[in-house]
Amino acid sequence: MKSRALSFLLAFVFWVALTWSLDWQYLLTGVIISLFIAWAVGDILTRNPWKFKQHARYIWAVYYIWVFIWEMVKGNIDGAYRILHPGLPIKPGIVKVKTNLRSDSALTYLANTITLTPGTFTVDVDSENGYLYVHWMNVETEDIDKATEIIIGKYEKILGKIFE
Amino acid sequence: MIDLIGYIFIGIGITFDFIGCLGLVRLPDLYNRLHASIKCVTFGTCGIMLGVFVIHGFTDVGIKAIFCALFLLLTAPVSAHAISRAAHLSGVKPWEKSVCDHYEKDK
Numbered sequence: 659m660k661s662r663a664l665s666f667l668l669a670f671v672f673w674v675a676l677t678w679s680l681d682w683q684y685l686l687t688g689v690i691i692s693l694f695i696a697w698a699v700g701d702i703l704t705r706n707p708w709k710f711k712q713h714a715r716y717i718w719a720v721y722y723i724w725v726f727i728w729e730m731v732k733g734n735i736d737g738a739y740r741i742l743h744p745g746l747p748i749k750p751g752i753v754k755v756k757t758n759l760r761s762d763s764a765l766t767y768l769a770n771t772i773t774l775t776p777g778t779f780t781v782d783v784d785s786e787n788g789y790l791y792v793h794w795m796n797v798e799t800e801d802i803d804k805a806t807e808i809i810i811g812k813y814e815k816i817l818g819k820i821f822e
Numbered sequence: 823m824i825d826l827i828g829y830i831f832i833g834i835g836i837t838f839d840f841i842g843c844l845g846l847v848r849l850p851d852l853y854n855r856l857h858a859s860i861k862c863v864t865f866g867t868c869g870i871m872l873g874v875f876v877i878h879g880f881t882d883v884g885i886k887a888i889f890c891a892l893f894l895l896l897t898a899p900v901s902a903h904a905i906s907r908a909a910h911l912s913g914v915k916p917w918e919k920s921v922c923d924h925y926e927k928d929k
Contacts, residue, residue: 793856
């Protein structure tokens, strides 16, 4: 029930921000659509609503956003360099990475972060054993532990504090 | 002045979009091309959206631009996973100069 209430609130806030108008017709439409969304998919938003009450998670999330933006800028400059370089300095390969994160949302965000940061994107997730298969544009090492340290060392701890 | 900053953001965005398209042509196989199309094009489009937000500020246009950038950041990586996994399962081979393929080994 709490999960449904939260998804109603989230959907309604998104609606108000997208229409950016306090006219009663917009608000009424928004309430109806948000109620429908909460009824249809509300129960899959979260399994543990009490997590939303822990304030430390939000502070870590703000810190994570800054780390993520900085890594994304670096990743794009690196990618642009590799594309524009006449010699095409790439050494691609799919490596295996081990993660300790278990919850679905943490794994989703970890995979998305890997995809948007320098030279790597996630091909598949093996959530039972905690492995990620990562396509790496410039393979530095094939060893699982070293690759884990290089690719996800920075994000895993922060994401664990936000979602686990 | 604010318009100028906005146009600079839009310019950076268009540059990265262009580099992404260039990578789509230059890089050797599907997986490497996904790198170009996902990273550079997402970043470039987010740059354009940020530029629009800077020019229009907190009006309906600016807020919509910011939400477009947010949704793009959330959905573009998911489409990359879907495309690459589907391609690998249906047997698209990586480039012959690839160093390793642990996914193939574990399948």
